[in-house]
Amino acid sequence: MTNARSDDLAKRNLDLLDGFMRYAFEHPGILDQIPKDAQIVILPADDPELSKENRQRAGMLCARGEKVVLIRLKRPEVYPPELELLTA
Numbered sequence: 001m002t003n004a005r006s007d008d009l010a011k012r013n014l015d016l017l018d019g020f021m022r023y024a025f026e027h028p029g030i031l032d033q034i035p036k037d038a039q040i041v042i043l044p045a046d047d048p049e050l051s052k053e054n055r056q057r058a059g060m061l062c063a064r065g066e067k068v069v070l071i072r073l074k075r076p077e078v079y080p081p082e083l084e085l086l087t088a
Contacts, residue, residue: 012050016042020073038067045074 020042024031034040041058043051058068 009050009053012044012047013042013054016044016050016073020071023073034069035067038069040069040071042071042073045072 020040039058039061041054041061043054045051055070058070061068
């Protein structure tokens with residue numbers, strides 16, 4: 001895998017993780033469904049290439065004896081952050 005492709009996959013996975021974490025902050029009960037010692041692998045519903053790569057990664061983790069939780073998720077929309085400057 002080339003470095004540029006690897007970087008692209010990493011960025012797309014970070015975007016997915018961000019979307020999942022936003023959901024988890026709003027619905028913390030979902031975290032109770034994930035075993036503490038499990039690896040999380042997110043399968044994007046709208047990105048077949050990344051889903052295939054992540055499913056392969058999940059298979060490698062399982063082959064090593066790891067617990068894996070698969071999470072199917074659409075790629076989140078990117079919202080600009082709201083900044084507020086507080087001064088004394």
